[in-house]
Amino acid sequence: MESQIPQEWNKFILKDVTFVNLMMRRIYNVLIVANPYDAFMLEDDGRVEEKIFNEYMELGLRYPPTFTQVSTIAEAEEVLATTKIDLVICMPGTADNDAFTVARAIKGKFPEIHCVVLTPFSHGITRRMQDEDLSIFDYVFCWLGNTNLIMSIIKLIEDKMNLEHDIKEAGVQMILLVEDSIRFYSSILPNLYGYILQQSKNFSTEALNRHAANLRMRGRPKVVLARTYEEALGIYERYKNNCLGVISDVRFPYHSTKRSQIVGAGASSLEKDPEAGFKLLEAIRREDEFLPLIMESSESANRERAEREGFRFVDKNSKMLSVDLRHLLEEHMGFGDFIFRDPKTHAVITRIRSLKDLQDNIFKIPRDSMLYHISRNHMSRWLTARAIFPVANFLKHVTWHKLQDVDAHRQIIFDAIVQYRHMKNIGVVAVFDRGKFDKYAHFARIGDGSLGGKGRGLAFLDNVVKTHPQFNQYPGASVRIPKTVVLCTDVFDQFMEQNNLYEIALSDAPDDVILQHFLRAQLPDSYIDDFFTFFEATKSPIAIRSSSLLEDSHYQPFAGIYSTYMIPYLEDKYEMLHMLAAAIKSVYASVYYRDSKAYMTATSNVIDQEKMAVILQEVVGKSYGDHYYPNISGVLRSLNYYPIGDETAEEGIASLALGLGKYIVDGGQTLRVSPYHPAQVLQMSEME
Incomplete structure (x- = not known):
């Protein structure tokens, strides 16, 4: 199988993406200019700040913005003069405090501040807006009393601010929404963002610890709103290599001469073309034969033509609109689980929930299903939607046109996933997860306490290896630390307290009496499955090493003070478990042996400051007969x-x-x- 894979794809190096550099520009302070009644509705009935805060927390988002509310231009200018405001939201008010007048006054003095008009929907407003030049505002939205809209406005503007940088930096994807109806995009955006943010929370579980999971959510697809044909095509042409899909209306402005209004929100006043959506999607389809294109229209007659041309269709009049749209996003834009289907019947063959799931099942998928998905670039799109950019970008170029061999594709996908997981594992202390820890996993911790001195040292060396890929440039010689799991110091604290061991430990009892008490004590049963997973992933003898807080400290090395044990690899996993538990408890006991206490006194340390982490590490070597030797x-x-x-x-x-x-x-x-x-x-x- 190896020989069938072309040389260019046989040896490849994946470059990691740092999510910490994404979404750097944020909306932190929002000023709402509204009449007292609207302000009261927002604050008390809508409880906008509380709801936005809850919404952010629920979705695992950080940095919820703060809101300031004022009623007049004078108050607004006072706030703007003293506070750094990132976004102004103007709500139509009384005659002397009109939203458009307010917005114009603010833009005149502070042209760089983002400004949005939020208007209730009425014929009077619609007529009024036809005569307005709306290009000075970022967007105009229709206010239906839904605070989710305010979150969508903030996210839409943040996406616009970060789009260029994040695409260049990491290959983040965008979803292009083409819609000029203010009423419609005001109701569809909260649905779209609600779904995308929930998805990003779900895929963040691919991360190895909670901090990485939070950062990973910054890699979610961005939403870009276009309101005319030219604006939409311009955005697509610019970012077509990073487009996850397009959702387009049918009737909107096309080839208008009023260029000044195209960039603004003034699309509602331009001439509309009833064919614009078809022209746009046909132009995009000529560029990319597999990009998911969704058409939404209130004219049901458009359904037949859309489906005939290979576009998905959503009816704007449908009560199920948001549900239908979510299903299409899930099925065609790579959100949710990856579903392998039978190409003839479209029946579900298997669901893939995570990267490791894909790695475990890639060789079991029937040939025709595999062919169906790889020839349509589905795998790369799914990985991109989950922010697994290095693998997605690599697989995007391994197309069916270039390599028409299903088994070679399987092997390439498998190798890319393994290399990516290995790359993500090195230099990161992952939280131990039975579902993810396998022979390709590397360094993990059980518990939230300290790794101890030796554990920290190993984690540092692991990081050094990660930051110097040149260490591994020679074939047949890999530089890495052995597979490691650290039981953090909080596991030690819990063990000591639950078994009431401090009294005997801190007494003057002989070492063997202390050891017997520790061996009779009980480790939590919740770790049994974790240990079995570690045995299965390692398949070698295991060293049980001490890693106390004071060990490997700069000025008082505690090397050699505590015990280290080794256990052989056995077919009988329960026997191994029994030996492992005894070894862990014996390392814990060695903290309180006479020599340790004497050394503590000599180095002026206090024994009850000492806490013990335990390192479980594979012993590297080879078997000779029935013995195992380190080389x-x-x-x-x-x-x-x-x-x-x-x-x-x-x-x-x-x-x-x-x-x-x-x-x-x-x-x-x-x-x-x-x-x-x-x-x-x-x-x-x-x-x-």
Whole structure:
């Protein structure tokens, strides 16, 4: 199978995306200019700030904006002079306080501030707006008393502010919404954003810890609103490589000469073309044969033509509009689970919920279903919607036109996922998750406490390896730390308290009495399945190592004070579990042995400050008969006190020996090699 994969795709390197650089520009302060009645409705009936805050928290979003409400232009100018306002929302008011007049006055003095008009819907307003030049406002929205609209306005403007940067930085996707009806886009945007934000919360579970999950949500698709044919086509042409799909109305302004109004919200006053939507989607289809295109129209007669031309159709008059739209987004734009279907009957073959799910099932999918999905670029689109950009961008170029071999595609997809998961794991201390920890997982923690000194050191080395990919440029030699799971210090605290061990531990009892008490104590049963998952992923002997808070500290090294144990890999997992539990409890007990207490006193530390994390780590080596041997071990020293020939002291020295390294630490006769002069080994007169 390997030989069928072209060389260019056989060896590939995925570049990671840092979500921390996305969505950098935000709306923090919003000024609402409304008459006292509208302001009261928003504040008390709508409780806008509270609702927006709750909405943000529910969706896992950070930075909810703060709102200031005023009733007159004078009050507005006073606030704008003293506070940094990012967005002004004007609501139509009384004759002397008209929204359009207010907005114009504010824009005149503060032209760079985003300004939106929120208007109730009535014939008077509609007539009034036909004569208005709306291009000075960012958008005009129809206020139906739904506070979700305010969140959508904020998100729409934030998306517009960050679109250019985020697409260049990470390949974030956009959904293009083409609609000139203020009434309609005011009701569809809250639905669209509600769904996208909920999805981004769901896919953030691909992250390895809670902080990464929060950042990951910044990679969600952006929504861009266009109100004329020219504006829509211009946006599509500019960002077509990052377009997730298009939702378009049928009747809207087309080829208007009033260019000044195209950029603004004045589309409602331009001449409308009843064919504009078809012209737009046909032009886009010529560029991209598989891009999901959804047409929405209140003229049901358009359905037949839309479906004949291969567009999806949503009826604006339908009571089920928002549900229909969500189903289409899920089915065609890569949201929700990935559904493998039978190409003939469209029956569901299997649902894929996560990246690991796809990795586990990619070789089990029937051939014709696989062909159906890869030839339509569905896999890449699904990964993009989930913000897994490195894999999605790579697979986007491995098209069916270029490689017509289903099994080669399977292998490429599998390899890309494995490489991506490996890349994401290195240098990150993941929260241990039974559903994700497998042979490709790397470094995880159980608990929320500290990793301890040794654990921190290993995590740092792991990060060093991640930031220096050149370490792994040589075939057959990979630089990595062994598979590791750390039981954090809060697990130790919980164990000590639940088993009432402090009294015996802090007493002057002999070491073996303390050890017996600890061995009789109980570790929480909730970790049993975690340990079984670790055994399955590692399939090698396991070292159980101490990692106390004071260990590896800069000025008082506690190396060698606490115990380390090893257990063999056995077919009987319950026997392994029994040995592992005993080893963990024995490491915990060693904190309170006589030597440890004496060392504590000598270094002026207090014993009850000491907390113990435990590292479970695979032992790297090979089996010979019924024994398992580590290949080689060594100690690196940054200064070489006995340089020979052209070696310098600063180049350091490595002491190497077969076995576990105890021989080296105990001062045995080792092979000394300067890493900068590997051919110059004094102990061996000849290289052989």
